[in-house]
Amino acid sequence: MSTRNWPRHLLCLSLSVPFGPALACGPDFPMQLLRDRAQALAELPEGNFAFEVNRLGQQLAGLKPTTEVTLMPYWDGDDNDRPYRAQRSQVEASELPQNLREKVARLRTLQDPQQVEAQGADLPDELRLYIAGAVAFDAGDHAQAVDYFNKVLALPAEQRKLRSTWAAYSLGRALAAQSLEAGDDAQAVPEPLRAQARQAFQQARALSAEGFSDPLELGVASLGEEARLAKLAGDWDSAVQLYASQSRLGSGNGYSSLRQLADELVAMPDEPLKTLLQQPMARKLLTAYLLSHIGWDYDRQQPVEERRLPRLLQASVGDKLDDADRLAALSYQAGDFAAAEGYLRHAGDTGLAWWLRAKLALREGDKAQAATAYAKAAAAFPRDESWGARQTPDWDYESVKPGCRVEGEGAILALERGDYLQAFDQLYRSQEIYWQDAANVAERVLTLDELKGYVDAHVPAPAAAKAEEGSYVPRPVATQLRELLGRRLLREGRYDEAPSYFDTPQLQADAKAYVQNRKDAVSRWTATGRAEALYAAATLARTSGMEILGYEMAPDYAWLGGGFSLGSAEIQPGPLIGAGELQRQQATEAKPDLRYHYRYVAADLANQAADNxxxxxxxxxxxxxxxxxxxxxxxxxxxxxxxxxxxxxxxxxxxxxxxxxxxxxxxxxxxxxxxxxxxxxxxxxxxxxxxxxxxxxxxxxxxxxxxxxxxxxxx
Structure with missing residues (x-):
């Protein structure tokens, strides 16, 4: 048996356990909606904390998403700032000519900002003044640092193109440090300094957006710095929104900061938490935390200390229902369906709201209304909305794109009512997410003509992928579907139609050779000639059977290269499985219905060769x-x-x-x-x-x- 490349995460031993129960040792497999249809329709996947908090951030004009330049905090003993200094030195080395580069590096080693001014007299004003301010900041003289950074910003715009953003950001840091020092002084008032620091960070963002040099992405970093000051002042609304805006731009610092704020909320006693939840952003942050199950334990159980939080959150909402769909989702996940229905009356036409309405309609037994709600949910969710990866209760993994998930759940209802092509189309549109479900319908439920008609109309052969040597390139789902069709055509004896659906020249050649051998086994005049052709077909079926004859799903699992077996695909009549589907599945099962069924086909062909x-x-x-x-x-x-x-x-x-x-x-x-x-x-x-x-x-x-x-x- 030859195999094609499998996904690289499939690294454990083969499984041979019954289909349906939770799988034992092995890699994580994709969730299949059709494996437990009732469960798929009943559950609402947990949300994604990153997605939920990014919704809370603002789209800031002019600021670009972060790159690898934005560093995460690095804890390295007594020198946590080392990576930042190294990065700064690299930037200065890249943007300055050689003569200035060496002088700037030397000036940064000085301890006295006045020495910087004296020895850097031949430098451009913005560089000399900024380095003097940086030296003062490192020496702990924040007042003098503030003075120097203000001098940089006071220069004409054309004279500070390199250091405007740096100066505004550093000014904010120096003012923030002064505010902390003032907080330690009973006679000082830190609030004015914090306000000035916040203004400086806002100026840093404005300068970055205007196009002043910002190679260290300080405009985005300023969001987190300002958020920290807002949090110190008790302004959770501003803090959460600023961190969320930072996270929305791709900064892991913004995300991790919101995690810390959420942990603070969870740890608060009831009374201070009730007070804080009057601030809308604190309430939304707690909602995101609870909806995403981010604090749940390894066994997917909510910690005891968190079980009081939904009650406190709902009590704080009152008539403030701008997040009604999220509150409905929390209620549904908790099994409070009456509360979920109540929130949905105020939830509008969001995708999540229609998804929940579909599930509640199913609970009432109204499948027609549920199908309508699923269609509206699919239309309402942006196609690119992603909640990231999750692990299911059965330890499968699912990449949750809600638009794809609601179409997949709608496909379950379509299968039950006999709309098989619609069900397949809805599953196939998810591409790799629910490919296993789509493949099951393609090779076991659709007739061969239905499948071929769909592929010919909607699934052209993809362009050949270009891969660098040694790299892994995932096979397009379109390629997998076309080859599934090619294998099914060969299995069902429609030989002339099959070869063109295989992707590579080698597979096409193998398919053509198999076809020719099967034809020769009928047309040759001598018995020995027929035997030789049958044996040649048998040999191909054995050596290339997975690729040209194997089932994508059970019993061969060609999508896994045959390296794993997830058991039989036998289904039983039930509330969500119609008699028509059951009949179709039985008519298309492998013969024999055993793992590597093509080996038995090969042995049977060889036995026929012996007959001759x-x-x-x-x-x-x-x-x-x-x-x-x-x-x-x-x-x-x-x-x-x-x-x-x-x-x-x-x-x-x-x-x-x-x-x-x-x-x-x-x-x-x-x-x-x-x-x-x-x-x-x-x-x-x-x-x-x-x-x-x-x-x-x-x-x-x-x-x-x-x-x-x-x-x-x-x-």
Missing amino acids: LPHSSQAFAAVLCTAAGWVPGSDQERALYKRYVGQGPFVEWAEDFGKQCEAPRFDQANKRYVTEALDTARDVLRPYKAQILPLGLVALAGVAWLWIRRRKTKA
């Missing part, structure tokens, strides 16, 4: 021996060996039948037909040899007399 060979020939023994080795330990292996023992010739290598087999010599098999005919004649005539010998002599004498007479006549 003289039983006394070496080829007869060789094809049976080889076929037995393809299906070790099976009833078919035992039947092949029994046939050899009863009908075949003695061969020395038969002692290890199925394991050490010679290649069949078809060229010698024809001779055995003549030999077998003569042997049969001898066996039949042997009892009459006493009578036959005189008769033979008489006949020979008669022939001789006729010959002599003819010679005389001619003479």
